[in-house]
Amino acid sequence: MSKEEKDIENFSIENQSEDNGTDNKYIKIKKFRFIMMMFFLVFMTAGITIFVLSFGEDKPVEKITVRDRAEFMKLYDVFESIKGNYVDDIDENQLIEGAINGMVDAIGDPYSDYMTKEETNSFHDSINSSFEGIGAQVEEKEGKIVIVAPIKGSPAEKVGLRANDIILAVDGKSIQGMTATEAVTLIRGKKGTEVELLISRPGIDGNITVKITRDVIPIETVYSEMLKNKIGKVQITSFSNNTLTELQTHLNELKEKGMKALILDVRQNPGGLLEQAIYITSLFVPNGEVIYQMEYNDGKRERQLSGQKESFDLPLVLLVDGGSASASEILAGALKESAGVPIVGEKTFGKGTAQSAVDFNDGSSFKITTARWLTPNGNWIHEKGIEPDYQVSLPEYAYLPYINPELELKESMLSDPVKVVEKMLKALGYDPGKIDGFFDEKLSAAVKEFQKAEKLEETGVVTGDTTLSIMERLRENLIKNDPQVKKAIEVLKEKLEESKKD
Known part of the structure; x- marks a missing residue:
């Protein structure tokens, strides 16, 4: 019993003994006691309610807040109608997942995406080992x-x-x-x-x-080799968790071998982790120079500056193509505008938005575009890409389609795959005759000549190992005679000659 209740009870007893049976005072005392008890119960109820709303596991205050939003009432009505009226059993979680998916899809942004637990795991795998x-x-x-x-x-x-x-x-x-x-x-x-x-x-x-x-x-993301004239070539295939560490290792190895200039290759690099792109770009952009600008929906811009105290001091050229996207384009934009590095190749992909990820307790997540990134000079390259300083295209055969090794291409056949084989063999230095898609004796002879050189059975038929060998030799030929790399070497030689004169 509280102190207030004891005081009220004592007051009532004392007045009863003094009044010798008079009821008026007793009634007033009872009424006062009742009122005080009511106040006490109200305060206790309020306290319990506040505690539950603040610390209870079900968080009823959140549910009330959401249900009080008028714009969600239609969603609730549809949900309840499906639950109550649909002819078959309904998986409520599936309905909720579908509603979330629909909400994110309605944004109309291909880079904003809701991911289930399985899809989230797949996404994380892509940046792990x-x-x-x-x-x-x-x-x-x-x-x-x-x-x-x-x-x-x-x-x-x-x-x-x-x-x-x-x-x-x-x-x-x-x-x-x-x-x-x-x-x-x-x-x-x-x-x-x-x-x-x-x-x-x-x-x-x-x-x-x-x-x-x-x-x-x-996810080995960095590859390197030393070309003629002590020109190093480093290829970065994506920006993953360990890319910076890998890159530094490769650069140190090339420097130990006497590297005098560098080709940095981000062709076919689709991007990856922004943090890694910042660190890597900082290796080649002078300290304090802008790497990119981030623009938010309120128009506010934030600049990311290079924090590298010792910038790369060798002649450098960057290689890009249509597969260079996102973080690769951040690197390209910064090197071009903040470091004056020449770019060779083809126009980049053109992804100029940045996403943030939100993780949920059930393992699902969603990515949402939260900003646009701009080059140091304020250019938005989205769906436009970055134009290289030296436009160099790959040869036509680099874009030839894949041939299914299960196909059997032989004399008297007329088809598109036959035409592709003709172009491939011609690019490899063989004479397939007229490029018309018809498998004639001339093409059969060229196939046999290729099979002999590859130590394959000389059947004159293109299938299985013959098909795979033709495509593999073509890929090797492209690597050996890469016109974009050749142009990069030419540019670097000019820069090295200029440095000698200085």
Whole structure:
């Protein structure tokens, strides 16, 4: 019993003894006691309510707040109507997931995306040490699932998939209307399993069917070699967790070998972690110079400055192409505008937005575009890309489509794959005759000559190992005679000559 209740009770007893049976005072005392008890109960109830609302597990205050929002009433009405009236059993979680997906899709932004737990895990795998799949970065672009770039050495690269290839179907299932993460979930799978993609390639008539055997895709993101004249070449295939460390190791090794100039290659690099891009760009941009500007929905801009105290002091050229996207374009924009580094290759992909990720307790998450990034000079390159200082295209054969090794191409056949074989053999230095898609004796002789050089059975038929060998030799030929690398070397030689004069 509280002190207030004891005082009230004592007061009542004392007055009863003094009044010798008089009821008026007693009634007033009882009424006063009742009122005080009511106040006490109200305060106690309020205290308990505040405690529950603040610390209770169900957080009823949140539910009340959401339900009080008028704009959500239609959503609740539809949800309740489906639950109460739909003819079959309903998975409520599936309804909620669908509602969230629909809300995010309604933004109309291909880079804002809700991801289930499985899709979130797949997304995190892509920036960790390895994952199982075909090794291709994809994005949703104008309602289509487009390959940004295959990963170096991946099954996707080996079968000839390229930037801007459009994936129409996976294992016969159309992916029209899917998000990029939904498509990736279908494409990925266990090592050794096979996936079939239906591809549309710009500039090529008809669709291409590609069968790819999935493999473990190691996220080794930096490769290097020393070219003639002590010119180092470093390729960065993506910006992942360990890319900065890998890059520094490769640069130190090249410097120990006497490197005098560097080609930095981000062709077919689809981007990755912004933090890594900042660190790496800072290696080549002088301290205090702008790397990029971030613009938010209120118009406010923030500048990211280079924090590198010792900038790279050797002549440098950057290689880019249509598969260089996002973080690669941040690097390209900063090197071009803040460091005066010449760029060689083809126009970049053109992704000028930045996303933030929100994780939920059930393992799902969603990415939402929260800003636009601009180059140091304030240029927004979204859907426009960055133009190189030296425009150099790859040869026509670099864009030839993949040929399914299961096809059997032989004399008297007329088809598009036959025409592709003719172009490939011609690029390799063989004489297939007229490029017309007809498999004649001249082409058969060229095939036999190739098979002899490769120590394959001389059948004159293009299938299996012969098909794979033709495509592999063509890829090696492109690497050996890469016109973009040759131009970069030419530019660096000029810079080295100028430095000697100075």
